[in-house]
Amino acid sequence: MQKLASKFIEVMQECHHIAKNGTNTFHKYKYATSADVLEKVNAALVKHGIASTALPEIISITDVQTAKGSIEHLATVKVEILLIDKESGEQFVLCGLGSGQEDRKSTRLN
Numbered sequence: 001m002q003k004l005a006s007k008f009i010e011v012m013q014e015c016h017h018i019a020k021n022g023t024n025t026f027h028k029y030k031y032a033t034s035a036d037v038l039e040k041v042n043a044a045l046v047k048h049g050i051a052s053t054a055l056p057e058i059i060s061i062t063d064v065q066t067a068k069g070s071i072e073h074l075a076t077v078k079v080e081i082l083l084i085d086k087e088s089g090e091q092f093v094l095c096g097l098g099s100g101q102e103d104r105k106s107t108r109l110n
Contacts, residue, residue, distance in 0.1 A: 004083070004090040007048040014044040049086040054079055064101065074101045 018040050020030035045052055059076040081094040
C-alpha cells in the first residue's frame, strides 16, 4: 500500500486548511461546511488519481421523545468509504458512524 499512502500524504498537504464559510448564528461561531470539505477533498483525491465510493448502511431508526414531549426519529448510520488508487489498484477503507434526529413531520422514511 506504499503508492496509496504516498498519495494520501499529498492529499493531506493540499487539504490542511479548509475555510470556515458556515456560520452558526445561535451559538455564534464559524465552521467549515460539509460542502466545502467535500469540494476540497474530492478535488485533491481526483488530482492524485484516487477514486472514492461511499456505502451507507442504516443501523437503526427509533422514535424518541424530546424534552418538550414531541416524538422524533433518531437514525444511526454506518458509512464505509472505499478509496482506490487508479494506478496500483491499492485500496483503503474508512468507516464511520453517525446519528441524526428530526421531527416526524419533516422525515420521510421508506
